[in-house]
Amino acid sequence: MRTATIKRETKETKINLTLNLDGEGQSSINTGVGFLDHMLTLLAFHGQFDLNLTCDGDLQVDSHHTVEDIGIALGDALTECLGDKRGIYRYGSFTIPMDEALVTVDLDISGRAFLVYHVPDLPTVILGNYETEMTEEFFRALATHGNLTLHINEHYGKNSHHIIEACFKALGRALKQAVKIDPENADKVSSSKGVL
Ligand SMILES: [Mn+2]
Numbered sequence: 001m002r003t004a005t006i007k008r009e010t011k012e013t014k015i016n017l018t019l020n021l022d023g024e025g026q027s028s029i030n031t032g033v034g035f036l037d038h039m040l041t042l043l044a045f046h047g048q049f050d051l052n053l054t055c056d057g058d059l060q061v062d063s064h065h066t067v068e069d070i071g072i073a074l075g076d077a078l079t080e081c082l083g084d085k086r087g088i089y090r091y092g093s094f095t096i097p098m099d100e101a102l103v104t105v106d107l108d109i110s111g112r113a114f115l116v117y118h119v120p121d122l123p124t125v126i127l128g129n130y131e132t133e134m135t136e137e138f139f140r141a142l143a144t145h146g147n148l149t150l151h152i153n154e155h156y157g158k159n160s161h162h163i164i165e166a167c168f169k170a171l172g173r174a175l176k177q178a179v180k181i182d183p184e185n186a187d188k189v190s191s192s193k194g195v196l
Contacts, residue, residue, distance in 0.1 A: 001020060001022055002020070002021040002022055002081040002082065002083075002179075003018065003019065003020045003021070003081060004018070004019050004076075004077040004078075004080035004081045005017070005018045005077075006018075006019075006073045006076050006077045006080070008069065008072070008073050008076075010065075010069070012057065012058050012061075012065035012069065013055055013056070013057040013058065013065050013066055013069040013070075014055070014056045014057075015053070015054070015055045015069060015070060015073045016052075016053070016054050016055075017051070017052065017053045017070075017073045017074065017077055018050075018051070018052045018053075018077075019049060019050070019051055019074070019077040019078065019081055020049060020050040020051075020081075021049055021078075021081045021082075021179050023044075023048060023049050023050025023051075024048060024050060025044055025045040025046070025047070025048045025049065025050070026044070026050045026051075027040065027041050027044035027045070027049075027050065027051040027052070027053075028051075028052045028053070029041055029044075029051065029052075029053045029054075030053070030054050030055070031053065031054070031055040031057070031066055031070060032055060032056070032057060032059050032066065032129075033057075033059070033063045033066055033067065033128070033129055033130050034128045034129070034130070035127045035128045035129075035130035035161075035164075036063070036066070036067055036070070036130055036138075038165075039164065039165065039168040040053065040070075040168075042165065042168050042169050042172060043168045043169075043171060043172040043175075044172070045172065046168075046169045046172030046173050046176065047171075047172035047173070047175045047176045048176050049172075049175075053070065053073075055069070055070055057069065059129060062129075062131060063129055063130050063131055063134055064131065064134060064137070067130070067131075067134040067137060067138050068134070068137045068138065068141050069141075070138070070141075071137065071138040071139070071140070071141025071142040071145070072141045072142075072144075072145045073145075074142055074145075074146070075141060075142045075143070075144060075145025075146035075147075075148075076145045076146075078142075078145075078146040078148075079145065079146055079147055081179075082109065082179065084189065084196075085109060085111075085189060085190070085196040086186075086187060086188065086189055087181040087182060087185060087186040087187065087188065087190075088109060088178065088179055088180065088181060088182070088190060089177060089178055089179075089180050089181075089182050089190065090108060090109050090110075090178055090190040090191075090196065091106075091107070091108050091109075091177070091178055092105075092106070092107050092173070092174030092175055092176070092177035092178030092179075093105070093106045093107075093174055093177070094170045094173035094174040094177070095170060096166045096169045096170040096173065097166070098157075098162040098163070098165050098166035098169070099159065099162050100156070100157055100158050100159065100162065101154070101156065101157025101158070101159065101162040101163045101165075101166045102154070102155040102156055102157065102166065103119075103152065103153065103154050103155065103157070103163065103166035103167050103170050104151075104152075104153045104155065104170060105150070105151070105152050105153075105167065105170035105171045105173075105174045106151045106153075106174065107148050107149060107150045107151065107171075107174050107175065107178055108148065108149040108178075109146075109147070109148055109178050109179070109196065110147070110148065110149045110196065111147045111195070111196045112147065112149055113143050113144045113145075113146075113147050113148065113149075114143065114148075114149045114150070115136075115139055115140045115143040115144075115150050115151075115152075116150070116151040116152065116153075117136045117139060117140070117152050118152065118153045118154060119135065119136070119152060119153075119154040119163065119167065120154065121154060121156070121157050121158065121163060122135070122160045122163060122164070123158070123159075123160055124160035124161075127160060127161060127164075132160050132164065135164050135167065139152060139167075139171075150171075152167055152170075152171070154166075154167075
């Protein structure tokens with residue numbers, strides 16, 4: 001089983017996270033940010049990961065530290081779960097429609113952290129207690145700590161909830177493809193260099 005437990009504590013957030021990459025999409029998530037809980041539940045479901053997460057963050061400030069630090073913890077967990085990345089398909093691409101919104105996520109578990117984020121149409125600044133500009137910060141933290149090349153492209157959309165939800169669902173589906181073990185190459189690293 002590819003699992004990781006991350007405990008991360010700073011003066012701003014206290015996070016406990018367990019990730020099982022070979023799970024069934026079950027999750028128990030309590031971050032104090034309802035919209036983020038909703039997004040991470042979808043990410044786990046569509047990625048078919050099991051994810052348990054609690055965060056006690058400084059929400060009296062805003063959601064910034066909580067959202068960013070959860071991205072860091074999840075990226076660290078992904079890196080730990082994947083180890084030397086032997087056998088994985090490595091690449092994933094998925095396009096998700098969510099009512100009027102359409103988003104594509106393309107990713108490479110490359111060992112080189114890079115985020116391309118083209119999501120220009122978020123008309124709503126705050127959803128519950130979640131600042132929508134934190135979406136980019138979450139994905140940057142995840143890409144950096146998960147050592148992912150992550151491209152997120154919104155094609156169009158009007159409703160901020162729909163657009164962000166499409167991002168998370170597409171990420172879940174693309175990750176599911178990329179971390180899956182290729183049975184024909186289960187003992188090989190998917191790079192001509194021999195290392196990812
Ligand atoms: Mn929703």
